[in-house]
Amino acid sequence: MSAQPVHSHEPDRVPRNADGIAAALDGGRRMDFYRELLAAAPEDAGAVLRRWWCEAMLDTDPEGDRLTEAALNGTLPTTTVTAAVERRRAAGRPVE
Structure with a gap:
């Protein structure tokens, strides 16, 4: 027996990279994402990508x-x- 996620999703619905995230966001939010990513220090870029990936996953959630x-x-x-x-x-x- 294995545990299944409560709310499953297609893992590739939004690729975990800047291009994938940007493609999933609408125009205004896409610009906010790029602005935040470009302003981030290198050590903070990963956190920015993770946060915006979550936003993109929510935006593209069929439910x-x-x-x-x-x-x-x-x-x-x-x-x-x-x-x-x-x-x-x-x-x-x-x-x-």
């Missing part, structure tokens, strides 16, 4: 409207930060 409605209605399932961090660690993902 995004349903999730937004649930969040506004107060019916969106939630979790603790501790649980989310532990889930990322267990999956071998970075935790910053």
